[in-house]
Amino acid sequence: MPSVHKPAYCMYLRKSRADRDAELQGQGETLARHKKILDTLADNMGIAIDRIYSEVVSGETIEDRPVVQELLRDISDNMWDGVLVVEVERLARGNTRDQGTIADIFKYSNTKIITPSKTYDPNNEFDEEFFEFGLFMSRREYKTINRRLQRGRLSSVTEGKYVCSTAPYGYNRVKIPDGKGYTLAIDEEKAAIVRMIFDWYGNGILQPDGTLERLGAESIARRLDSMGVKPAVNDSWSKASIMDMLKNPTYMGMVRFGYRKEEKHLEEQSVRKVRRINEDCQLIRGIHPAIIDESLFNRVQEVRRINRRNTLPSNTALQNPLAGLVYCAKCGSMMTRLAPNSRNRYSTLKCPNRYCDNISSPLYLVEEEILSFLKSWMESYEFRIRKQMQQHPVEKEIENRKSMLARIDKESATVRQQIQKTYSLLEQEVYTLDVFRERQQSLKTELEQLETSHDSLTKEIEDLRLAEQSRTSFLPKIKSLVEAYHDCGVETRNKMLSEVLKKVTYEKSSRNRKGELNKTNFTLCVYPKVPK
Numbered sequence: 001m002p003s004v005h006k007p008a009y010c011m012y013l014r015k016s017r018a019d020r021d022a023e024l025q026g027q028g029e030t031l032a033r034h035k036k037i038l039d040t041l042a043d044n045m046g047i048a049i050d051r052i053y054s055e056v057v058s059g060e061t062i063e064d065r066p067v068v069q070e071l072l073r074d075i076s077d078n079m080w081d082g083v084l085v086v087e088v089e090r091l092a093r094g095n096t097r098d099q100g101t102i103a104d105i106f107k108y109s110n111t112k113i114i115t116p117s118k119t120y121d122p123n124n125e126f127d128e129e130f131f132e133f134g135l136f137m138s139r140r141e142y143k144t145i146n147r148r149l150q151r152g153r154l155s156s157v158t159e160g161k162y163v164c165s166t167a168p169y170g171y172n173r174v175k176i177p178d179g180k181g182y183t184l185a186i187d188e189e190k191a192a193i194v195r196m197i198f199d200w201y202g203n204g205i206l207q208p209d210g211t212l213e214r215l216g217a218e219s220i221a222r223r224l225d226s227m228g229v230k231p232a233v234n235d236s237w238s239k240a241s242i243m244d245m246l247k248n249p250t251y252m253g254m255v256r257f258g259y260r261k262e263e264k265h266l267e268e269q270s271v272r273k274v275r276r277i278n279e280d281c282q283l284i285r286g287i288h289p290a291i292i293d294e295s296l297f298n299r300v301q302e303v304r305r306i307n308r309r310n311t312l313p314s315n316t317a318l319q320n321p322l323a324g325l326v327y328c329a330k331c332g333s334m335m336t337r338l339a340p341n342s343r344n345r346y347s348t349l350k351c352p353n354r355y356c357d358n359i360s361s362p363l364y365l366v367e368e369e370i371l372s373f374l375k376s377w378m379e380s381y382e383f384r385i386r387k388q389m390q391q392h393p394v395e396k397e398i399e400n401r402k403s404m405l406a407r408i409d410k411e412s413a414t415v416r417q418q419i420q421k422t423y424s425l426l427e428q429e430v431y432t433l434d435v436f437r438e439r440q441q442s443l444k445t446e447l448e449q450l451e452t453s454h455d456s457l458t459k460e461i462e463d464l465r466l467a468e469q470s471r472t473s474f475l476p477k478i479k480s481l482v483e484a485y486h487d488c489g490v491e492t493r494n495k496m497l498s499e500v501l502k503k504v505t506y507e508k509s510s511r512n513r514k515g516e517l518n519k520t521n522f523t524l525c526v527y528p529k530v531p532k
Helices: 017-024 030-045 066-076 096-108 126-159 188-202 216-225 237-247 294-307 363-391 394-427 433-487 491-500
Strands: 010-013 049-056 082-084 113-116 173-174 184-185 256-257 261-268 270-277 282-285 325-329 337-340 346-349 501-507 525-527
Touching: 010 030, 010 066, 030 049, 030 082, 049 066, 066 096, 066 256, 113 337, 126 282, 188 216, 188 237, 188 294, 216 237, 237 294, 346 363, 363 433, 363 491, 363 501, 363 525, 394 433, 433 491, 491 501
Parallel strands: 010 049, 010 082, 082 113, 325 501
Antiparallel strands: 173 184, 256 282, 261 270, 337 346, 501 525
């Protein structure tokens, strides 16, 4: 007797930043509330839930949400006949590309989306259109919420409140008594260390002959480690952490907004997020007490300006073909090149962190392993791309977006007609002047939102075309690199590698034995710049 397929169902729960804010106002634990709703729905439909995917993240894209990535992989493997979720918006509020990815995965795996209000069959033309439009509207709602949050943060900063989630070393983040928001309270034990750091850098340490000798950031870090003073997070101090403290105006009673500004830019035809330091950020007097007086803080800034030097001559030639690409897998430091010396006749790749136990290796061995990886990876990537293009043609992705553009154009035309109609209703005295103005403003706002969405979709279509061009040029770049690498100079090698690699991590735990110099007993994790 043939076996009967038993439908398999899972549940997806996600708590966003907005949900956490609602919980603070006493609305209950979101995931528990949503699970109860979906458990009731499953009972009413006679569905058994085989697995629950639970995620607490406010990430904008699929890339930022590991649990939804796992869910989509399982759906692609045809594990589920249906996914229960409180609303389709929980699945994606990212850009249209992410929404198209989710819609396609559900469609081609024939997986239903089950919500308390409606069950979506992605292979039903009307359900598919309704589902895609729901995702599109959720994106607009996400942007509105984000703008509101940013306005709230800016408002808090102008009132002198502290809006960052972590307090600087020497402070504790505390709730404002009888009010909303947070400020900082001095941790006297750590504040004494902060005063000492500023004094050492700005004034100096008293010497036996009665003079003062200023300490640099590296010397301060070593001195604190020798004293047994621990930083807030790591086990030892670093030059970078000392410098971050010395230029932080929070210590003289100020708050800053927009210091690490997130920027999105196109890299190899894919969008990357980068947090850049913005020296022109807003600086406002805070309501928290200062640890450092303004005169000492300004003196420290002046010393910083004086000490800022360009240590490399402008005509220095690049010696390391892996410069800026390889990072220590143990501590995260950028690996550096150690030139040949009396002990080693070859260049060495090493971790510059004096507290890190990552063992160095000959630079040429690391180069060869990276080339070997790229050669084998290129072959498998070429196969995957061909298969992917057969299953998900770019033209189809573009057509999906064109379809949404047509729907937006249709809505825009309807809204324009409604705007014209308001004049007739005003002339016929169906609308009063106040009702006319209110209705006009509402329709114009709706039209602006539709036009913004139209522009966004148009750009995504262009991005898809650019991404396709990038794919067709990416493989030839790697092939050229592998074939011509040893015939090029150091700077050309570095440039070629930088065009195809995001980064490489390096780890080595045991030294080579005598006579095993060329043994590659280290581990590399190579991250190619894969076009999306």
